[in-house]
Amino acid sequence: xxxxxxxxxxxxxxxxxxxxxxIARAQDAGVRRILLAxxxxxxxxxxIRMAKSRNGQVELFCSVGVHPxxxxxxxxxxxxxxxxxxxDRVKKRIVAMGEIGLDYHYDFSPRDVQRAVFIxxxxxxxxxxxxxxIHEREASSxxxxxxxxxxxxxxLSKMPGVFHCYSGSAQTAQIxxxxxxxxxxxxxxxxxxxxxxxxxxxxxxxxxxxxxxxxPYLTPEPFRGKRNEPAYITFVLSAIxxxxxxxxxxxxxxxxxxxxRLFRL
Ligand code: NI
Numbered sequence: 621x622x623x624x625x626x627x628x629x630x631x632x633x634x635x636x637x638x639x640x641x642x643i644a645r646a647q648d649a650g651v652r653r654i655l656l657a658x659x660x661x662x663x664x665x666x667x668i669r670m671a672k673s674r675n676g677q678v679e680l681f682c683s684v685g686v687h688p689x690x691x692x693x694x695x696x697x698x699x700x701x702x703x704x705x706x707x708d709r710v711k712k713r714i715v716a717m718g719e720i721g722l723d724y725h726y727d728f729s730p731r732d733v734q735r736a737v738f739i740x741x742x743x744x745x746x747x748x749x750x751x752x753x754i755h756e757r758e759a760s761s762x763x764x765x766x767x768x769x770x771x772x773x774x775x776l777s778k779m780p781g782v783f784h785c786y787s788g789s790a791q792t793a794q795i796x797x798x799x800x801x802x803x804x805x806x807x808x809x810x811x812x813x814x815x816x817x818x819x820x821x822x823x824x825x826x827x828x829x830x831x832x833x834x835x836p837y838l839t840p841e842p843f844r845g846k847r848n849e850p851a852y853i854t855f856v857l858s859a860i861x862x863x864x865x866x867x868x869x870x871x872x873x874x875x876x877x878x879x880x881r882l883f884r885l
Contacts, residue, residue, distance in 0.1 A: 621650030623857060623872045624879040625850040627657045627753065627784050627804060627832030631666040634836045634847055643678050646850035650872065653679045654850055655883070657753060657784070657834075659687035659719055661698050668705065671713035681883065683716040683753050691729035691737040699740060706748045715883040717745040718753025719784060725757040734759075739766060745781075746770065751882055752781035754801075760792050767799060776800070779882055782830055785838065789816070790823045797828050802882055804830040807838035807848065809859045818863060826864065830882070831856050831875045 625646070635642055646654065656671055658664040664684035671682040684705050686694045705712055720741045722734050729737075745752045756763045770776050779800050786793065786803040793803060803824055809817050821829070833840075833856070835848035840855035854868070861871035879885075 621869060621872050622876050623649070623651045623831070623853055624653040624655075624876040625651055625833050625835075625853045626655045626782070626830045626879050626883075627806070628654050628835050628850050629659070629663070629837075630654070630656055630835070630850075631658075631663045631670055632836050635849075639674075642849050642851075643674065643676075646853075647678050649851040649854050651678060651850050651853060653681065653876070653879070653885070655715065655879075656680060656682040657719055658682065658684050660690050660693070661686060661701065664702075664705070668712045668714065675713065681713050681715045681885070683718045684714055685717045685720045685741055685753070686737060687719045687755060688721050688723040688734040688738065689726065689728040691734045694737040694740070699744070702741070703744055703748075706744070706750055709748075709750065714750075715885065716751045716753050716781065717741060718781070719755040720745075720752055721755035722759035722763055723755060723757045724759040724762075731762075735762060735766065742766070742770060743775070746775040746777070749777060751777075751779065751884075753804075754781055754783050755785070756783060757787065760788050764792070764795060771799060782882060784832060785834055786820065787816075788820075790819045793820045793824055797824055802828045802830050802878060804832045805860060806832045806834045806856055807840035807844070807852075809863075810840035810855050811844070812841075821860065821863060826874055827878055829860070829875055830879050831860065831871075
């Protein structure tokens with residue numbers, strides 16, 4: 621097995637005590653690559669450090685960017701720092717910008733600020749030609765209108781990025797797929813009665829599916845309620861494989877190829 625966990629927050633303090641064991645268990649489960657996703661400037665910096673220093677049998681990569689929850693903290697200094705990291709991305713093991721996006725469920729930052737900060741980071745990503753990891757919750761209409769605008773201006777690349785933990789409709793998924801996006805799936809695919817996600821999965825071409833844990837969040841069954849970790853991605857993988865009538869091995873190969881294509885590895 622060669623599994624790629626494309627979204628893990630291993631710099632979270634919940635791993636401070638046992639990060640070595642967490643990575644070792646991931647390796648035992650067949651995980652070969654992990655993308656450390658970031659949500660703030662401070663954890664972007666921590667992710668770069670971890671990706672460089674702990675890169676071993678399990679290859680670590682990272683993304684940098686500011687989540688819509690923290691959009692209010694974004695300033696010129698953050699922007700310059702992000703730009704400088706990205707221009708040095710190979711050495712820093714940065715393969716994407718994110719999580720960036722819009723979250724109208726929690727509204728931790730005002731919506732106009734969220735939009736402005738998302739647009740600013742997306743412009744930087746387009747200019748630097750680096751894929752984005754998008755977080756979008758209850759904001760699909762504003763999200764689509766921003767992306768359409770970028771697309772009309774010819775700024776979006778053929779494979780602009782991934783909608784991480786995709787929770788939207790099958791209809792929106794079709795639009796995103798046409799724009800070139802991939803969709804990321806995690807723990808909720810293992811929950812019973814998650815009809816919506818199956819509707820999406822059966823409408824999306826398999827070459828657009830990524831798997832992720834979003835750990836320490838979104839723990840799959842049978843560990844729901846406990847801390848999540850990359851080793852548990854096997855539950856996500858087998859739920860999707862079963863549904864699509866493939867073996868876990870096949871599904872691992874497909875999703876890893878998709879991730880390597882998107883992140884250019
Ligand atoms: Ni996340």
